[in-house]
Amino acid sequence: MADTVLFEFLHTEMVAELWAHDPDPDPGPGVSAGLRGEEAGATKGQKMSLSVLEGMGFRVGQALGERLPRETLAFREELDVLKFLCKDLWVAVFQKQMDSLRTNHQGTYVLQDNSFPLLLPMASGLQYLEEAPKFLAFTCGLLRGALYTLGIESVVTASVAALPVCKFQVVIPKS
Amino acid sequence: MSRPAHRRPEYHKINKDLFVLTYGALVAQLCKDYEKDEDVNQYLDKMGYGIGTRLVEDFLARSCVGRCHSYSEIIDIIAQVAFKMYLGITPSVTCNNSSKNEFSLILDKNPLVEFVEELPAGRSSLCYCNLLCGIIRGALEMVHLAADVTFLQDRLKGDSVTEIGITFLKKQDEKKYRRKK
Numbered sequence: 101m102a103d104t105v106l107f108e109f110l111h112t113e114m115v116a117e118l119w120a121h122d123p124d125p126d127p128g129p130g131v132s133a134g135l136r137g138e139e140a141g142a143t144k145g146q147k148m149s150l151s152v153l154e155g156m157g158f159r160v161g162q163a164l165g166e167r168l169p170r171e172t173l174a175f176r177e178e179l180d181v182l183k184f185l186c187k188d189l190w191v192a193v194f195q196k197q198m199d200s201l202r203t204n205h206q207g208t209y210v211l212q213d214n215s216f217p218l219l220l221p222m223a224s225g226l227q228y229l230e231e232a233p234k235f236l237a238f239t240c241g242l243l244r245g246a247l248y249t250l251g252i253e254s255v256v257t258a259s260v261a262a263l264p265v266c267k268f269q270v271v272i273p274k275s
Numbered sequence: 276m277s278r279p280a281h282r283r284p285e286y287h288k289i290n291k292d293l294f295v296l297t298y299g300a301l302v303a304q305l306c307k308d309y310e311k312d313e314d315v316n317q318y319l320d321k322m323g324y325g326i327g328t329r330l331v332e333d334f335l336a337r338s339c340v341g342r343c344h345s346y347s348e349i350i351d352i353i354a355q356v357a358f359k360m361y362l363g364i365t366p367s368v369t370c371n372n373s374s375k376n377e378f379s380l381i382l383d384k385n386p387l388v389e390f391v392e393e394l395p396a397g398r399s400s401l402c403y404c405n406l407l408c409g410i411i412r413g414a415l416e417m418v419h420l421a422a423d424v425t426f427l428q429d430r431l432k433g434d435s436v437t438e439i440g441i442t443f444l445k446k447q448d449e450k451k452y453r454r455k456k
Contacts, residue, residue, distance in 0.1 A: 103361050105333055107294040109326045110406075114301060116325065156300040163296045163390075164289055192286035193293055238297075 104195065111218060114153065115234045150237045157238035161245020164193070168249075178272060181250050182209050189246055207272040211243075212265065219264035232260040236268075243268060291363075295389055302403060312400035319402070323409020324416075331414035334360065346443050349420070350378045353411065353441075362386050366439070376443040379427060381436050394431050402426050408439060421445075 168188070175181045186198035190213075200212040218235050222228050236258035244256040252272055260266045301322075305315045338356050343349045347370060354366045358380075366380040387404050394401050402408070408424040415422045421444040428434035 104290060104293075105330075106361055107297060109330055109333075110294060110297055110301070110322075112329075113322045113325050117322070152304060156297070156304055159300045159303075160293065160296045164292065167289055167292060188286070189289075192289035195290075 108218065108221075111235075111238060112221075114156075114238070118149065118153065118234050150234065153234070153237035154241035154244075157241020157243075158245040158248070159241075160238075161242035161247075162249050163245075164189070164242070165246040165249025175250065178207075178252065179203065181247065181252060182211070182270065184250075185243060185246060186211055193242070207274055209270040209272075211268040211270065213268075214265050216264050216266045219260070219266060223263050225262055228263065229260060232263060232266070233258065236260070236266060240268065243270065247272075291386070292389075295386055298387055298406065299390060302401075306395060306398060306401070312398055312402075315398075316400070316402045316405045319405035320409040320412070323406035323411075324413035325409075326406070327410035327413025327415075328417050330361075330410060331417045334414070346376055346378070349415075350380070350441065354380055357414075371440070378441045380439040380441065382439065383436070385430070385437055388431060391431065399432065401431075402429065403431050404429075404437070411439070411441065415441075 175184065182201060182203070186201050190196065190198045194213075194217045196213075196215075196217070198211050199214045201209060202212075203209045216236075216239075218239065219232060222231075222235070240256040240258050244254055247254045247256075247270070255271045255273075256268060257271075258266055258268045302315070302319070305318055309315045309318065334357055337360065338352075340352055340356065343352065347368075350368050350370075354368050359365050363386065364382065364384050366382045369379045369381065371377040371379055385404065387407070391403060394403065402425075405426070408426065412422055412424045415424075423440075423442045423444060425440055426438070427440040428436055428438040430437045
């Protein structure tokens with residue numbers, strides 16, 4: 101039984117690597133990239149970025165989606181799938197339900213978690229607001245991956261107004 | 276009394292799988308980023324070290340173990356309490372030398388490789404579970420014990436068992452704090 105704390109520590113470490121090696125995206129006019137002696141992180145192999153974290157989350161979300169109990173795969177409506185994510189998947193992964201789900205009934209859903217476990221240990225309020233997106237990328241991928249396994253292609257983004265409250269926006273394009 | 280939803284066995288499994296799957300995705304990503312197995316191994320060890328330095332506090336808070344008086348007590352706690360708590364397995368312990376500072380943990384089952392059948396092609400030196408070595412090393416260092424931790428045998432590489440070797444190193448000479456003239 102792998103304790104949930106192992107996942108949280110691993111996730112934190114993965115994000116920390118992003119922090120440690122994130123090259124300054126805009127070094128400014130006076131600084132030349134040559135000073136660093138290498139291309140922005142590439143030769144060191146450190147390519148953790150938000151999209152990489154999201155991609156890893158996607159793979160894990162897909163795999164988790166395949167492990168869900170069979171009866172959950174027969175959904176009647178898109179909204180049922182989202183409700184399932186908010187309840188069952190969130191409980192399985194984070195030991196709590198999503199706090200609210202809103203939709204415009206046209207393919208956009210906003211899932212709000214008022215005490216997101218991966219943000220809880222960091223801070224509460226506005227401190228570290230800039231760092232928060234790094235801690236959400238993996239989970240966005242996780243949602244997107246689980247949706248994918250359930251037959252839905254989507255774009256998932258997240259936003260934080262104040263820790264530890266965060267909102268995940270799921271947009272399902274109409275084909 | 277009916278079981279609350281989050282105690283359903285399927286969810287327990289999903290929760291356990293989450294760490295194992297995430298770890299697998301991490302190793303896969305590192306294999307993309309680094310060509311050499313040694314680099315991936317080193318990176319996993321480094322990340323494990325970072326985790327270990329924090330995990331030890333979590334462990335001490337949950338387990339309330341008392342002070343240890345010998346290396347073999349410490350190894351027993353790692354095998355029987357820590358591994359059990361976090362991975363649900365209890366490796367067996369052997370002591371490898373008479374001076375009692377070299378030990379081995381023999382892992383019969385290893386949840387980290389549950390979804391791994393074999394190492395990827397061209398990755399025969401990959402220590403898939405090297406994170407564990409880093410975790411143990413980092414945790415020990417936080418309680419002021421320096422140790423070398425490596426995989427001595429690995430089932431994924433064709434050995435019959437998976438064996439982690441832990442060698443406690445002599446403590447640093449504390450004279451470094453002597454005043455300079």
